[in-house]
Structure formats: structure tokens, C-alpha cells
Amino acid sequence: MTYRYLETIFAATMVLLGATLFLHTFAEEYAAMSDNVGALLYPRFLFVMWIATALGILWNALRNAPNIIKEVEWVRIVIATACVAVFLFLFSLVGFVIASSIFFTLMALFLGAKNVLAVVALAVAYSYGINYVFTQLLQISLPALGD
């Protein structure tokens, strides 16, 4: 898909999102807020500006965006994002040290680190080190296994 096509989709999605948010300000849950002077005026004004600027992007995408294929390895980005998501999921489940060690190892191997043993050792040492600095020196509590 060309960049122009993708930017058009992006801009159109932003217009729709802005319109949805604007319509949302008329929802029943905000009926009581309408009694106050200007309470909804500001959000509505913002969403109108949102739609206007997104329409500007859409117009520019249709007229000026280059019709080229911009190379991005989306699969690598999606896998890296998934690794972070797994880390966040495990973070509260098994605690920081284990989650961080697993994430570090998986991510480093995915990014091309060769020596598995060295990566695992570094992952565990780094996670323990950071955990010590935060919990003992900075007194910031991090989730631990069994919390």
C-alpha cells in the first residue's frame, strides 16, 4: 500500500474519531453538565478543531502525499510491541524481577543477540540490580512474586 493511501486512511480515521467524540458530548450522561455555563463548550470546541485539522490532513493526503511505498518492517514492530505487552501482563502477575528477566531475554534474542546464556545472565543481573536500586535505595515498591 502506498503512503498516500495509508495517510488517507489515517486522516479519515481521525476525522471519524473526532466526530464520534464530538457526538459523545451530547450523551445523556453529560446532560447534568450542560446546566453549568461553558462546561461542555470547551470540549466541543476542541473536538470541532480536531475534526477541522484532521480534514486538513485528509485534504493534504489526497493532494500532496507522495505516492510511494515507505519501507517499515511492521512485523518486527508488532512483535516488539507484543513482547512489551507480555511484560506488562506478567509484571503484576509474577513480579518485576521474573517478568523483566523473561522480557529482556525474549526481546534480546528476537533483536538478534546470539549468546543465549550471556543474555539470560545479563537479564537476571540487570533485573535484580534495577529492583535493588528501586526498592532499597529509592524506596519505590515494585510488585514481587506472591504479592
Added chain:
Amino acid sequence: MDAFLQALLQTFDPTVLFCVFIGTALGGVMGALPGLGAVVGITICLPFTFTMEPISAIALLLGVYAGSVYGGSISSILINTPGTPASAATALEGFVMAKKNEAGLAIGWATTASVFGGLFSCMVLLFCAPQLARFALRFGPLEMTALILMGLSCISTVSADNICKGLFAGIVGLSISLIGMDPISGMTRFTFGSFALTAGVDLISVIVGIFAVAEMLSRVDEMSRQAAVNVVQCDGMRIPRLKDWKGRGWGLLKSSIIGSIVGILPGAGSATAAFISYGEARRSSPRRANFGNGEPDGIIAAESSNNAVTGGALVPSLALGLPGDPVTAIMLATLVLHGVVPGVRLMQESPVIVYSSFLTLALATCLLLPLGWALTKAFTWLLRIPEALLICMILILCVLGAYGVRSSNTDLWIMLLAGIVGVIFRYFSVPAAPLVIGLVLGAQFERVVLQSAILVDGNWWVIFEHPIALFLLAASALMWFGPAVLWIYRKLRTQKPALIS
């Protein structure tokens, strides 16, 4: 004067000195590593500041700021890859000098110019910020509305090639700040049933996500296409002799002035300053014929200017509470975390913090000299750290940065979401800086807009009784509609000759 002396005493506290030292060293390393830079450096330092005193926290962040702006010059000179966009102009002359076996001398020119530029901007900060803050005390809700609008308009229009993209990002930032409690009715809004969002979206999570996480995810893509780097041999930094400076002093001063002025303007940034100064030096230097062949005047112009931006950028941030770039936005957010309210009254209410910021920035700038010496020696070793491991380490610190503020899992997911949005924004060249600044100023902007609405009570002609507000609104209108008017004017001019013929 009492506040200044108190700030002086607090700045020379061993903890603060240690924070400046660590911050500057870490900033130098982050700046020297291509692709990282000031914003990522400051973002990963955020979790360490949560339990610090405000002055120590600001000292650490200012150290990272000064160090990273300078650090970019090392990689520009040694591998022709600017560590930060601000050092791109340095590479034009620095790398040519490095290829002539003068890498040490090129780093010496860059370091001394950086120190001068940085210290010059600290003087500007020291003299301008209090005056501006005193003037800003006269600002009422109308003036504040106009001021924030102008700041946002400026950064939105300057930071993007397409004005709509910059403005869109700013509006998204303002819209995100709507989530949570309504300031008038106290009712929740735009939470879509989520209890966790009742307290609003945490600013730090969004900053960490949109800058650091997005940067790391983008690096994952870019590292697959990157070629191996060739480092030019360098034995160490060589400071230029005093006689070599002959005839270069005016250029140094001029670039420092340009950097300080550009720094004060919201959104312009250090890369802009460096290129303006480089262009000016190329035009006016007595050695302009040598530009492109490794002319030190080019390095002096770029480096003194981009380091002078650091102090300049703090002027509107500390005097008006108006961040001009992501770095100062993060600093103001850090002050909020420590219970200090940024804004026009910051200088009056917390003068010690403000003066300490001036002093720590000056201290960090002075540290650039030994840092340059150490970094030049360590640079080859630094580049050997595999990028894969760096990305993992930084992402783990990002998670802790987002978690440490409220210990909330929701904040972690917001961080990841902001990271994904950041990657998409980068792909479509939508700048992230206006979004973050919109988010930082959002609550304050809404408050002053509503206060203004109550004040004018439907009679908007009142604005003509407030010349400052009127001037600022006119400036904003010029930024919004100026390009469109110019476009129509050009269109009409090109059509006229066609009609005549």
C-alpha cells in the same frame, strides 16, 4: 538576593552535585549514541527522580539535557552520524576534520564552543527570566488564555512540515487532558466507564510512551536496515590554543546569541538554532571559503548555538510555565510531581528552585569539558554495546517510569498505547511534541478559558481593553492563518500574469 544565596547553598549540596555529575555523564552518553538523545535520556531518568528532592530531580534532568545536547557532537565528528538532530550541522565540518586526522581538535572546538554557548545562555536565563516573570505577574485569565494559545500555536506550526499535523497533535494533547474530572461540575467525563481513568491520564505515562517507547519500537525497525559504523581513529580531545581563537570570538558570541533567542521561542529547538548559526557563519565568516573542508568556524557556530538553546528554552518554562519543547515539558511535569506548580507565579512562590535550576545548568555546562575528554576516550567502547541490549534496558526503565508515579497497572497500558500512537505519528510525520505540551498545559488552559468566558460574560469586545492579550491572539492568528493567506496571495500573483497574457 536571599533566595539566590539559598539556591547557591542548596546547589552545592553533595547530593545535588552528584545528581548534576551523573546526569551530565549519562546525558553525554545518551547524546553520543545515535538515535537516543535528550528526550529519551530524560525520560529514562524520570523514575529515579520520584523520591528525590525537587532541586536534586531538576539537577539530574538538567544535567542530562546539557550533556545530551553536547554528546551528539561526538558521534557527529567520529562516525558522521549525529547523535541528536541538533548536531547534524556539526557533522558537516567535524567529520571532514576527523578524516584529516584532526578528530581530537574538532572535538576540542565543539567542547569549548558548547561550554561558552551553554554558559552564555545561563546568563541570559539569569537576567531575562526574572524580568519576564515580573512582567507576567500582570497577566489575568484573558492574557493567560492568549499566552497558552500562542505557545501552543507556535510549537504546533513550527514543529511540523504540515501545519495541520502540528495543530492536530496539539489538539489531541488538549483533548487527552479532558479525561477525568470536569473542573466545574466535578463529574467524570470521557472515562468510558473506566474507574482507573477517573483521576485522569497520567502525564508521565504518556510522555514515556510517546517519546521513549515509540523511539525504541522505531529503533527495532531501523536496526534491521542499519549498516555497520566506521569510527574514525581519535587519541583524545585536543583543546584549541588561545591564538587559534583569534578572529573567531565574534562568531562564537553571535551564534550563542542566536541559540539563546531561538531557545526562547517555543518549538524552534536546538537543531533549528544550529542550522541558522551554521548558515550565518558560512555567510559571514572570514574563512567562509574553507566551509565544507573542515572549517572550525562551522563547528563553533553549530555547537555554541545548540548548547545556548538549553538556557533559552528554560526562560519561558520557568518564567511563564510555558514549555517550548518536550524536554522542558518533562521538567515542568517533574515539578508538578514534586508538588511545585509551574506557571507565572513559580518565580515568586519558589524562587529557590528557579535559581537552583539556573545554577545547576551552569554547573552541568562546566562539566562538559571533562566529560568531552572522557567521552572521546570511551566512545569506541560505547559503540560496541549491542543495540539489542540497550533497547531492552531502556524499555524496562520506561516501564518503571510509568509505574513509579501512581503504582498503577493502567498507567503501564496507557504508556504502551502512547508508544503505539507515537510510532504511528512518526510514520505519518505528525510531531509528538505539541501533543505532550498540549497535555501539560491542557488543564491550565481549560481553567483560564472558562475563567475568561465568565469574565467577559458574552461581551468579547472586552478583549480590546487588554492589549497584551490582543497582541498575543493576533500573533496566534498570524501563525494559524498566515500560511493560508500567503498561499492565496502567491496563487493570485501567479494567476495575474497569465490573465494579462
